[in-house]
Amino acid sequence: MTESSDTNPSRPRLELGEFLKKKRAALKRSDFGIESAGPIRSKGLRREDVAYLTHVSLSWYTWLEQGKDISVSARFLSRLADALRLDEAERRYLFRLCGQQAPQGRPLPDGAGASPQLVRLLGAIRGAAFVIDRRWDVVAANRYAEALFGIRLPVQAQPPNVMRLLFLDGAHRALMPDWESDARKAVAKFRLDVREAAMPELEAMVAELRGLSAEFDAFWREAAVASRTEDRRVFRHPAVGELRLGYTLLDVAGRPDLRLNVYVPEDESSVQGLDRLVEIGSAGR
CATH class of the missing domain: 3.30.450.180 (Beta-Lactamase)
Known part of the structure; x- marks a missing residue:
């Protein structure tokens, strides 16, 4: 998993960063058995906590939250969804934002309307x-x-x-x-x-x-x-x-x-x- 040279993230990537930050902020470090050392800046999970829980480097996870165009695997997204305790809808949303397998799209048929x-x-x-x-x-x-x-x-x-x-x-x-x-x-x-x-x-x-x-x-x-x-x-x-x-x-x-x-x-x-x-x-x- 490597960083791309693209410095202009698309809207889904920007939404992804906002979504991840809000979800980790809603969780408590104590719920994961993570003990705090030194002054506590926030009650929610930190980036380093999520990186640890998903087995990636802090730098790489930071790039993800910043919306940089980096490749992600379905396996990582599953770990991330589990770490952030996402429900079914949130999990599907996460995968979709990253361009991964999601519920099949439903294009509008010709002459759309009620029968x-x-x-x-x-x-x-x-x-x-x-x-x-x-x-x-x-x-x-x-x-x-x-x-x-x-x-x-x-x-x-x-x-x-x-x-x-x-x-x-x-x-x-x-x-x-x-x-x-x-x-x-x-x-x-x-x-x-x-x-x-x-x-x-x-x-x-x-x-x-x-x-x-x-x-x-x-x-x-x-x-x-x-x-x-x-x-x-x-x-x-x-x-x-x-x-x-x-x-x-x-x-x-x-x-x-x-x-x-x-x-x-x-x-x-x-x-x-x-x-x-x-x-x-x-x-x-």
Whole structure:
């Protein structure tokens, strides 16, 4: 493993350095049986600790954190992931940043969009359900999602984008009493998708959002990544009050570029609230 002469590291290498520094800073030296000698500069692992745990020289590991273009092996990355106690999503993210084997990329097929069968499935769901593509654009939505989130398809010239709704749409943000927590989780998931997709338009979207939203920029700089999990969300709509919904994100069979987002009411009050929103929406058309 040798250092390259390249002194202009790519964005993934810079992200790698930020990610590694944040992950080692979150760990305690005492958890690894490392005794401190002399004044303690920080509670987290030091670079020399990680170098020791991964069996490389301090200089070489320092170059890695500095984003220099050095070659890394899959074996080393596995040791590094173990040393930093990365979860599954973080491990995949680490490998992707280093150009190593990662979950297979999912290029967009020609004529991307929801099939008629998928649209019919959305219509049968009694809950807010919509489909997003690799860019997190909404390509299909049922009447509950349209009523709750203000989505209008295919009337809108540009498809609604989940990240832009979260960070640039004040009305959408007002629906979410736990906006900061929910938005931070979304950015962690989006970050992993951006790196796995390797699509220039996603990189451009990140740059745009970082320039337009201080909150997105702050969450992005946290370098957190997360895999998809089920969750519970609370929305507060001015017309019907609080809605408590269980959230699930599913891959679409045969269309790995699409994902189905489903928000199912968790109590009768939320069922009635969603029904009322659909009635209000229908009356307003």
